[in-house]
Amino acid sequence: MGSLREGKTPEEKDKYIAGLKQIINDMRRDSVKDFISVAKEIAAYRRRFLQDPSRILPL
Known part of the structure; x- marks a missing residue:
């Protein structure tokens, strides 16, 4: 999980x-x-951050 950073912008x-x-x-x-x-x-936490419960974790 450390190598994947969710989000579209650097911020x-x-x-x-x-x-x-x-x-x-x-x-x-x-x-x-x-x-x-x-x-x-x-x-x-990831679901809350993305505000999309349908997205799964990339493996």
């Missing part, structure tokens, strides 16, 4: 990465270590 891409870092830091603070919980939260 949107930076905003996406900043939000993703915040989500990860929040989970670290709360000692969330369960892979499924982490994956769900990252996917939920």
